[in-house]
Amino acid sequence: MEDLERKKIINYFNYNISLEHSAIVQYLFHAYTLGECEIEGELEEIAREEMKHLRAFAHKVVQLGGKPSIDKRASVFLHAPTPLELIKLDEEAEELAIKEYKNQYKDLKDETAKKILERAIDDETSHKEIFKHLQTKLKEKNTKAIFDENKQKIISILNTVLQDQYAKILEHLYQSFILKFKNPHLSDELEQKAIDQMKHFGWLAEEVSHMGGEPSFDLKPIKKLEDPKQIVEETKKEEKEQKEKFSKLAREIEDKNLQWILERIAKREIHYTELEEFLSKDKHKNRRYGKNNLCTHSRKPI
Numbered sequence: 538m539e540d541l542e543r544k545k546i547i548n549y550f551n552y553n554i555s556l557e558h559s560a561i562v563q564y565l566f567h568a569y570t571l572g573e574c575e576i577e578g579e580l581e582e583i584a585r586e587e588m589k590h591l592r593a594f595a596h597k598v599v600q601l602g603g604k605p606s607i608d609k610r611a612s613v614f615l616h617a618p619t620p621l622e623l624i625k626l627d628e629e630a631e632e633l634a635i636k637e638y639k640n641q642y643k644d645l646k647d648e649t650a651k652k653i654l655e656r657a658i659d660d661e662t663s664h665k666e667i668f669k670h671l672q673t674k675l676k677e678k679n680t681k682a683i684f685d686e687n688k689q690k691i692i693s694i695l696n697t698v699l700q701d702q703y704a705k706i707l708e709h710l711y712q713s714f715i716l717k718f719k720n721p722h723l724s725d726e727l728e729q730k731a732i733d734q735m736k737h738f739g740w741l742a743e744e745v746s747h748m749g750g751e752p753s754f755d756l757k758p759i760k761k762l763e764d765p766k767q768i769v770e771e772t773k774k775e776e777k778e779q780k781e782k783f784s785k786l787a788r789e790i791e792d793k794n795l796q797w798i799l800e801r802i803a804k805r806e807i808h809y810t811e812l813e814e815f816l817s818k819d820k821h822k823n824r825r826y827g828k829n830n831l832c833t834h835s836r837k838p839i
Protein backbone atom coordinates (compact mmCIF):
# COMPACT_ATOMS: atom_id res chain seq x y z
CA MET A 538 0.00 0.00 0.00
CA GLU A 539 1.25 3.46 -0.82
CA ASP A 540 2.30 5.55 2.11
CA LEU A 541 -0.10 8.30 1.11
CA GLU A 542 -3.05 5.88 1.14
CA ARG A 543 -1.92 4.46 4.48
CA LYS A 544 -1.76 7.90 6.09
CA LYS A 545 -5.08 8.85 4.58
CA ILE A 546 -6.79 5.78 6.06
CA ILE A 547 -5.25 6.41 9.48
CA ASN A 548 -6.47 10.02 9.45
CA TYR A 549 -9.92 9.17 8.19
CA PHE A 550 -10.39 6.26 10.57
CA ASN A 551 -9.18 8.23 13.55
CA TYR A 552 -11.79 10.82 12.73
CA ASN A 553 -14.35 8.02 12.43
CA ILE A 554 -13.34 6.73 15.85
CA SER A 555 -14.21 10.15 17.27
CA LEU A 556 -17.56 10.08 15.45
CA GLU A 557 -18.40 6.60 16.74
CA HIS A 558 -17.24 7.58 20.21
CA SER A 559 -19.60 10.56 20.32
CA ALA A 560 -22.47 8.51 18.87
CA ILE A 561 -22.03 5.89 21.64
CA VAL A 562 -22.02 8.56 24.35
CA GLN A 563 -24.97 10.41 22.86
CA TYR A 564 -27.15 7.32 22.37
CA LEU A 565 -26.40 5.92 25.80
CA PHE A 566 -27.08 9.27 27.43
CA HIS A 567 -30.38 9.50 25.57
CA ALA A 568 -31.24 5.93 26.53
CA TYR A 569 -30.64 6.58 30.23
CA THR A 570 -32.48 9.89 30.28
CA LEU A 571 -35.50 8.70 28.30
CA GLY A 572 -35.75 5.69 30.57
CA GLU A 573 -38.50 4.13 28.52
CA CYS A 574 -37.85 0.44 28.22
CA GLU A 575 -38.40 -0.12 24.52
CA ILE A 576 -36.60 3.00 23.30
CA GLU A 577 -33.83 2.45 25.82
CA GLY A 578 -33.28 -1.06 24.47
CA GLU A 579 -33.16 0.13 20.86
CA LEU A 580 -30.70 2.90 21.66
CA GLU A 581 -28.45 0.58 23.64
CA GLU A 582 -28.46 -1.94 20.82
CA ILE A 583 -27.47 0.74 18.31
CA ALA A 584 -24.74 1.99 20.66
CA ARG A 585 -23.36 -1.56 20.74
CA GLU A 586 -23.15 -1.56 16.95
CA GLU A 587 -21.30 1.75 17.05
CA MET A 588 -18.84 0.10 19.42
CA LYS A 589 -18.22 -2.56 16.81
CA HIS A 590 -17.55 0.14 14.21
CA LEU A 591 -15.19 1.93 16.57
CA ARG A 592 -13.38 -1.35 17.16
CA ALA A 593 -13.04 -2.11 13.44
CA PHE A 594 -11.70 1.39 12.69
CA ALA A 595 -9.26 1.18 15.61
CA HIS A 596 -7.93 -2.23 14.59
CA LYS A 597 -7.29 -0.97 11.08
CA VAL A 598 -5.46 2.10 12.40
CA VAL A 599 -3.21 -0.09 14.55
CA GLN A 600 -2.66 -2.58 11.73
CA LEU A 601 -1.43 0.28 9.56
CA GLY A 602 1.00 1.42 12.25
CA GLY A 603 -1.07 4.26 13.68
CA LYS A 604 -2.36 4.99 17.18
CA PRO A 605 -6.13 4.97 17.68
CA SER A 606 -7.33 8.32 19.02
CA ILE A 607 -9.63 6.82 21.56
CA ASP A 608 -9.62 9.93 23.75
CA LYS A 609 -10.97 12.27 21.08
CA ARG A 610 -14.67 12.87 20.77
CA ALA A 611 -16.64 14.69 18.09
CA SER A 612 -19.59 16.92 19.07
CA VAL A 613 -22.15 15.29 21.34
CA PHE A 614 -25.71 16.57 21.55
CA LEU A 615 -27.14 15.46 24.85
CA HIS A 616 -30.14 17.68 25.42
CA ALA A 617 -33.34 18.55 23.66
CA PRO A 618 -36.68 19.91 24.93
CA THR A 619 -38.63 16.75 24.08
CA PRO A 620 -37.89 13.04 23.60
CA LEU A 621 -38.92 13.45 19.99
CA GLU A 622 -36.30 16.11 19.38
CA LEU A 623 -33.75 14.02 21.22
CA ILE A 624 -34.21 11.15 18.76
CA LYS A 625 -34.08 13.65 15.92
CA LEU A 626 -30.54 14.55 17.07
CA ASP A 627 -29.61 10.87 16.83
CA GLU A 628 -30.99 10.66 13.32
CA GLU A 629 -28.83 13.65 12.40
CA ALA A 630 -25.75 11.99 13.86
CA GLU A 631 -26.37 9.03 11.57
CA GLU A 632 -26.80 11.29 8.57
CA LEU A 633 -23.47 12.93 9.32
CA ALA A 634 -21.71 9.58 9.61
CA ILE A 635 -23.27 8.22 6.42
CA LYS A 636 -22.20 11.32 4.48
CA GLU A 637 -18.67 11.16 5.85
CA TYR A 638 -18.20 7.42 5.30
CA LYS A 639 -19.54 7.64 1.75
CA ASN A 640 -17.05 10.38 0.92
CA GLN A 641 -14.20 8.34 2.37
CA TYR A 642 -15.38 5.28 0.48
CA LYS A 643 -15.13 7.18 -2.80
CA ASP A 644 -11.74 8.60 -1.91
CA LEU A 645 -10.01 5.39 -0.80
CA LYS A 646 -8.56 2.61 -2.90
CA ASP A 647 -7.69 0.00 -0.29
CA GLU A 648 -10.25 -2.82 -0.44
CA THR A 649 -10.16 -3.84 3.22
CA ALA A 650 -10.65 -0.25 4.37
CA LYS A 651 -13.52 0.13 1.90
CA LYS A 652 -15.12 -3.05 3.27
CA ILE A 653 -15.09 -1.65 6.81
CA LEU A 654 -16.69 1.56 5.54
CA GLU A 655 -19.27 -0.32 3.51
CA ARG A 656 -20.37 -2.30 6.56
CA ALA A 657 -20.58 0.87 8.65
CA ILE A 658 -22.59 2.68 5.96
CA ASP A 659 -25.08 -0.23 5.87
CA ASP A 660 -25.47 -0.19 9.63
CA GLU A 661 -25.77 3.59 9.88
CA THR A 662 -28.46 3.53 7.20
CA SER A 663 -30.50 1.05 9.24
CA HIS A 664 -29.91 3.11 12.37
CA LYS A 665 -31.26 6.15 10.62
CA GLU A 666 -34.39 4.20 9.70
CA ILE A 667 -34.83 2.99 13.28
CA PHE A 668 -34.54 6.54 14.59
CA LYS A 669 -37.14 7.68 12.08
CA HIS A 670 -39.42 4.88 13.17
CA LEU A 671 -38.93 5.72 16.86
CA GLN A 672 -39.87 9.32 16.18
CA THR A 673 -43.17 8.34 14.65
CA LYS A 674 -43.85 6.13 17.67
CA LEU A 675 -42.87 8.66 20.26
CA LYS A 676 -45.50 10.70 21.91
CA GLU A 677 -44.29 13.74 23.74
CA LYS A 678 -44.09 13.21 27.41
CA ASN A 679 -42.23 14.60 30.33
CA THR A 680 -39.66 12.01 31.35
CA LYS A 681 -37.84 14.08 33.95
CA ALA A 682 -38.16 12.55 37.39
CA ILE A 683 -38.86 14.71 40.40
CA PHE A 684 -35.65 15.74 42.04
CA ASP A 685 -35.27 14.54 45.59
CA GLU A 686 -32.80 16.58 47.62
CA ASN A 687 -31.70 13.60 49.68
CA LYS A 688 -30.48 11.93 46.56
CA GLN A 689 -28.23 14.77 45.45
CA LYS A 690 -25.29 13.48 47.39
CA ILE A 691 -25.60 9.94 46.03
CA ILE A 692 -25.97 11.29 42.51
CA SER A 693 -22.79 13.29 42.86
CA ILE A 694 -20.87 10.28 44.26
CA LEU A 695 -22.15 8.08 41.45
CA ASN A 696 -21.20 10.67 38.86
CA THR A 697 -17.63 10.70 40.12
CA VAL A 698 -17.63 6.91 39.81
CA LEU A 699 -19.04 7.23 36.29
CA GLN A 700 -16.31 9.60 35.15
CA ASP A 701 -13.74 7.24 36.56
CA GLN A 702 -15.31 4.22 34.87
CA TYR A 703 -15.54 6.05 31.56
CA ALA A 704 -11.80 6.84 31.66
CA LYS A 705 -11.05 3.21 32.52
CA ILE A 706 -13.17 1.91 29.64
CA LEU A 707 -11.20 4.10 27.24
CA GLU A 708 -7.88 3.07 28.78
CA HIS A 709 -8.68 -0.62 28.40
CA LEU A 710 -9.93 -0.17 24.87
CA TYR A 711 -6.76 1.69 23.97
CA GLN A 712 -4.62 -1.08 25.46
CA SER A 713 -6.70 -3.73 23.72
CA PHE A 714 -6.41 -2.02 20.32
CA ILE A 715 -2.67 -1.42 20.67
CA LEU A 716 -2.04 -5.06 21.60
CA LYS A 717 -4.41 -6.53 19.00
CA PHE A 718 -1.62 -7.96 16.85
CA LYS A 719 1.24 -8.03 19.37
CA ASN A 720 -0.55 -9.90 22.14
CA PRO A 721 -3.99 -11.08 20.95
CA HIS A 722 -4.96 -12.93 24.12
CA LEU A 723 -4.25 -10.08 26.45
CA SER A 724 -5.94 -7.80 23.93
CA ASP A 725 -9.12 -9.94 24.08
CA GLU A 726 -9.10 -9.96 27.85
CA LEU A 727 -8.72 -6.20 28.01
CA GLU A 728 -11.55 -5.79 25.58
CA GLN A 729 -13.74 -8.02 27.74
CA LYS A 730 -12.76 -5.91 30.70
CA ALA A 731 -13.82 -2.76 28.87
CA ILE A 732 -17.14 -4.36 27.87
CA ASP A 733 -17.75 -5.39 31.45
CA GLN A 734 -17.02 -1.89 32.63
CA MET A 735 -19.42 -0.50 30.03
CA LYS A 736 -22.13 -2.65 31.59
CA HIS A 737 -21.28 -1.34 35.03
CA PHE A 738 -21.29 2.18 33.66
CA GLY A 739 -24.76 1.54 32.22
CA TRP A 740 -26.21 0.20 35.45
CA LEU A 741 -24.93 3.16 37.43
CA ALA A 742 -25.93 5.72 34.80
CA GLU A 743 -29.46 4.31 34.81
CA GLU A 744 -29.56 4.64 38.59
CA VAL A 745 -28.46 8.27 38.39
CA SER A 746 -31.12 8.93 35.80
CA HIS A 747 -33.88 7.22 37.76
CA MET A 748 -32.95 9.29 40.78
CA GLY A 749 -33.65 12.37 38.72
CA GLY A 750 -30.02 13.20 38.12
CA GLU A 751 -28.06 13.46 34.95
CA PRO A 752 -25.36 10.84 34.35
CA SER A 753 -21.97 12.41 33.77
CA PHE A 754 -20.21 11.67 30.52
CA ASP A 755 -17.33 14.03 31.22
CA LEU A 756 -14.21 12.99 29.40
CA LYS A 757 -11.14 12.97 31.63
CA PRO A 758 -7.54 12.56 30.42
CA ILE A 759 -6.53 8.91 30.11
CA LYS A 760 -3.30 6.97 30.62
CA LYS A 761 -2.08 5.34 27.42
CA LEU A 762 -0.15 2.28 28.53
CA GLU A 763 1.33 0.07 25.83
CA ASP A 764 3.68 -2.29 27.62
CA PRO A 765 1.92 -5.64 28.37
CA LYS A 766 3.74 -6.18 31.66
CA GLN A 767 2.91 -2.74 32.90
CA ILE A 768 -0.71 -3.12 31.75
CA VAL A 769 -1.13 -6.38 33.68
CA GLU A 770 0.42 -4.86 36.80
CA GLU A 771 -1.73 -1.73 36.60
CA THR A 772 -4.88 -3.72 35.96
CA LYS A 773 -4.24 -5.96 38.93
CA LYS A 774 -3.77 -2.94 41.14
CA GLU A 775 -6.82 -1.26 39.69
CA GLU A 776 -9.06 -4.29 40.22
CA LYS A 777 -8.15 -4.47 43.86
CA GLU A 778 -8.84 -0.77 44.33
CA GLN A 779 -12.11 -0.95 42.42
CA LYS A 780 -13.33 -3.94 44.39
CA GLU A 781 -12.63 -2.15 47.66
CA LYS A 782 -14.15 1.07 46.43
CA PHE A 783 -17.42 -0.53 45.35
CA SER A 784 -17.73 -2.63 48.49
CA LYS A 785 -17.19 0.47 50.62
CA LEU A 786 -19.76 2.45 48.63
CA ALA A 787 -22.27 -0.39 48.97
CA ARG A 788 -21.85 -0.32 52.74
CA GLU A 789 -22.37 3.43 52.87
CA ILE A 790 -25.44 3.65 50.67
CA GLU A 791 -28.87 2.86 52.08
CA ASP A 792 -30.84 2.39 48.90
CA LYS A 793 -31.23 -1.40 48.62
CA ASN A 794 -31.34 -1.61 44.84
CA LEU A 795 -28.27 0.57 44.44
CA GLN A 796 -26.49 -1.36 47.16
CA TRP A 797 -27.18 -4.56 45.29
CA ILE A 798 -25.78 -3.12 42.06
CA LEU A 799 -22.62 -1.88 43.78
CA GLU A 800 -22.02 -5.22 45.49
CA ARG A 801 -22.58 -6.95 42.20
CA ILE A 802 -19.97 -4.76 40.51
CA ALA A 803 -17.51 -5.37 43.37
CA LYS A 804 -17.96 -9.14 42.99
CA ARG A 805 -17.59 -9.05 39.23
CA GLU A 806 -14.11 -7.60 39.30
CA ILE A 807 -12.12 -10.35 37.63
CA HIS A 808 -9.16 -11.56 39.61
CA TYR A 809 -6.01 -11.15 37.64
CA THR A 810 -4.48 -14.26 39.09
CA GLU A 811 -7.21 -16.05 37.15
CA LEU A 812 -6.32 -14.09 34.05
CA GLU A 813 -2.62 -14.76 34.34
CA GLU A 814 -3.38 -18.44 34.60
CA PHE A 815 -5.60 -18.17 31.55
CA LEU A 816 -2.94 -16.38 29.53
CA SER A 817 -0.37 -19.02 30.37
CA LYS A 818 -2.75 -21.81 29.32
CA ASP A 819 -3.03 -20.17 25.93
CA LYS A 820 -6.69 -20.90 25.36
CA HIS A 821 -10.00 -19.22 25.83
CA LYS A 822 -12.04 -19.77 28.88
CA ASN A 823 -15.77 -19.72 28.61
CA ARG A 824 -16.75 -17.00 30.97
CA ARG A 825 -20.31 -15.83 31.26
CA TYR A 826 -21.32 -12.39 32.29
CA GLY A 827 -24.41 -12.22 34.40
CA LYS A 828 -26.79 -9.46 33.66
CA ASN A 829 -29.20 -9.45 30.76
CA ASN A 830 -30.17 -6.25 29.12
CA LEU A 831 -33.06 -5.38 31.38
CA CYS A 832 -34.21 -1.96 32.37
CA THR A 833 -33.26 -1.00 35.90
CA HIS A 834 -36.79 -0.56 37.15
CA SER A 835 -37.58 -4.18 36.41
CA ARG A 836 -34.45 -5.33 38.21
CA LYS A 837 -35.00 -6.50 41.77
CA PRO A 838 -32.44 -6.99 44.51
CA ILE A 839 -31.89 -10.67 45.19
Ligand SMILES: [Fe+2]
Pocket residue numbers: 557560586587590591634657660661
Ligand atom coordinates in the same frame (compact mmCIF):
# COMPACT_ATOMS: atom_id res chain seq x y z
FE1 LIG B 1 -21.27 3.70 13.57
Ligand SMILES: [Fe+2]
Pocket residue numbers: 560583587631634660661664
Ligand atom coordinates in the same frame (compact mmCIF):
# COMPACT_ATOMS: atom_id res chain seq x y z
FE1 LIG C 1 -25.11 4.42 13.63
